[in-house]
Amino acid sequence: MSDEALIVLDKVNKYFGPLHVLQDVDLSVARGEVVVVIGPSGSGKSTLCRAINRLEPINSGTITFDGRPLPAEGRSLARLRSEVGMVFQSFNLFAHKTILQNVMLGPLKVRKEKPAEVRERAMSLLDRVGIGNQAEKYPAQLSGGQQQRVAIARALAMQPKAMLFDEPTSALDPEMVGEVLDVMTSLAREGMTMVVVTHEMGFARHAANRVVFMADGQLVESAPPAEFFANPKSDRAKDFLSKILTH
Ligand SMILES: Nc1ncnc2c1ncn2[C@@H]1O[C@H](COP(=O)(O)OP(=O)(O)O)[C@@H](O)[C@H]1O
Numbered sequence: 001m002s003d004e005a006l007i008v009l010d011k012v013n014k015y016f017g018p019l020h021v022l023q024d025v026d027l028s029v030a031r032g033e034v035v036v037v038i039g040p041s042g043s044g045k046s047t048l049c050r051a052i053n054r055l056e057p058i059n060s061g062t063i064t065f066d067g068r069p070l071p072a073e074g075r076s077l078a079r080l081r082s083e084v085g086m087v088f089q090s091f092n093l094f095a096h097k098t099i100l101q102n103v104m105l106g107p108l109k110v111r112k113e114k115p116a117e118v119r120e121r122a123m124s125l126l127d128r129v130g131i132g133n134q135a136e137k138y139p140a141q142l143s144g145g146q147q148q149r150v151a152i153a154r155a156l157a158m159q160p161k162a163m164l165f166d167e168p169t170s171a172l173d174p175e176m177v178g179e180v181l182d183v184m185t186s187l188a189r190e191g192m193t194m195v196v197v198t199h200e201m202g203f204a205r206h207a208a209n210r211v212v213f214m215a216d217g218q219l220v221e222s223a224p225p226a227e228f229f230a231n232p233k234s235d236r237a238k239d240f241l242s243k244i245l246t247h
């Protein structure tokens with residue numbers, strides 16, 4: 001991890017009509033840092049992620065990525081989207097394309113890269129997430145855990161500078177959660193800058209550099225995991241932890 005910030009949010013505000021979903025959010029993510037975002041449902045975690053790659057425009061404040069303000073449109077927005085990989089709860093793979101085609105699509109269509117190079121990179125990414133032998137199958141032939149690993153490989157195929165994960169394991173059967181978290185943990189160890197919204201506290205403890213706790217659109221606490229879990233400062237964080245850690 002370096003001291004230089006890759007992602008900087010400064011006094012970010014976002015409204016949905018009268019609902020103030022991001023309230024003066026300040027957050028700086030260093031290169032190579034892994035930030036886990038936790039908090040109750042509706043606290044603004046997904047909106048925060050979506051704001052970082054500009055799937056949601058913000059109302060005030062600034063977000064900079066790699067030293068530049070987020071572009072509003074056009075080619076520079078397309079470039080930002082390819083530099084910030086995003087993995088959602090739902091895998092959103094193309095059903096009528098093979099696993100390999102799904103992973104190759106972005107680099108071919110958005111980046112206009114050479115097919116042979118893209119294919120080689122896609123295959124090595126599929127190997128890395130443990131599904132190289134499934135490359136010619138279609139998404140429906142794979143388990144949820146395997147599909148989510150394809151979605152991670154697909155994002156990595158664009159050679160992003162950062163990866164955002166929004167509850168990547170929430171839709172999975174319990175026995176498949178581990179295989180996805182393992183891929184994310186190795187990505188973290190390899191130095192990828194990551195913002196991860198998750199309820200998997202084991203991942204937060206072992207893979208995160210920092211845990212950020214959100215409630216009602218505010219960033220309430222930010223601390224290294226050991227410190228946060230041992231000694232949450234706010235009542236809301238204590239209350240949240242008591243609810244999720246007791247079942
Ligand atoms: N597109 C939208 N239009 C209106 N309200 C929204 C929209 N997306 C999210 N919200 C509201 O904004 C708040 C924060 O949502 P979200 O960021 O999804 O929270 P979280 O991911 O922490 O559960 C919630 O009250 C949610 O209902």
Ligand SMILES: [Mg+2]
Nearest residue numbers: 045046047166
């Ligand atoms: Mg959410």
